[in-house]
């Protein structure tokens with residue numbers, strides 16, 4: 001998918017919501033467990049209930065890898081279902097990969113070619129040769145961790161050099177010099193709203209994937225104050241806050257209700273900003 005296609009979808013739906021498909025068999029409604037592939041059936045129901053109000057889905061691969069071969073099969077069926085039925089929806093493999101160059105190329109092939117995701121999350125720690133192989137794939141996006149939502153994110157990301165520059169700022173600035181850096185997006189946690197202005201000064205045009213709204217307590221309004229750009233430029237993710245809003249048979253209906261609450265809030269913000 002191209003960036004323009006993503007922006008077009010966001011404007012048409014008046015939504016920049018990303019729903020996280022972090023499926024845990026211990027949390028899904030019990031009646032699904034009797035089915036052959038409960039994880040896929042759960043995802044299918046969530047997708048059917050929300051595809052018109054969300055612009056992206058983000059399965060976190062850990063939740064699938066935890067179930068071995070069967071889990072990988074559920075992931076593969078989920079992305080195939082999305083690509084076949086809703087090809088205009090942006091898909092994110094939240095795999096947080098990154099390794100030496102030739103290994104990164106294999107990861108990129110796995111997620112971009114074999115599974116056909118539009119994007120994959122990567123960690124920047126191993127540097128340019130671990131990220132550039134992902135950027136070599138046309139019309140695919142590499143979403144790099146910048147300032148993460150978790151408490152431990154502060155252990156390294158806010159470390160300062162003698163001039164006061166923080167590590168995450170250096171990561172952002174350095175990555176802009178990499179080949180095909182226009183295909184980068186960055187992860188910034190919704191729990192860090194006070195940093196968005198600074199981040200937008202460094203990367204004014206790139207999309208930011210913002211997890212941490214909902215279960216982790218991040219606030220949509222606060223993120224949007226400085227996070228939005230002229231292309232909207234934000235994908236706001238909520239996983240547990242939407243998909244586990246109800247443990248009952250009507251889970252998909254309630255998930256839609258929760259997603260709609262966020263989408264309506266987004267619509268108001270976009271209208272107010274004239275976007």
Ligand SMILES: O=C(O)c1cc(=O)[nH]c(=O)n1[C@@H]1O[C@H](COP(=O)(O)O)[C@@H](O)[C@H]1O
Nearest residue numbers: 060148149150187189211215216238239240
């Ligand atoms: O890369 C991510 O998506 C990510 C980065 C980050 O800083 N914080 C973060 O929570 N995530 C992911 O975003 C999702 C958040 O889920 P909820 O807290 O349930 O909405 C999980 O899949 C996390 O792994």
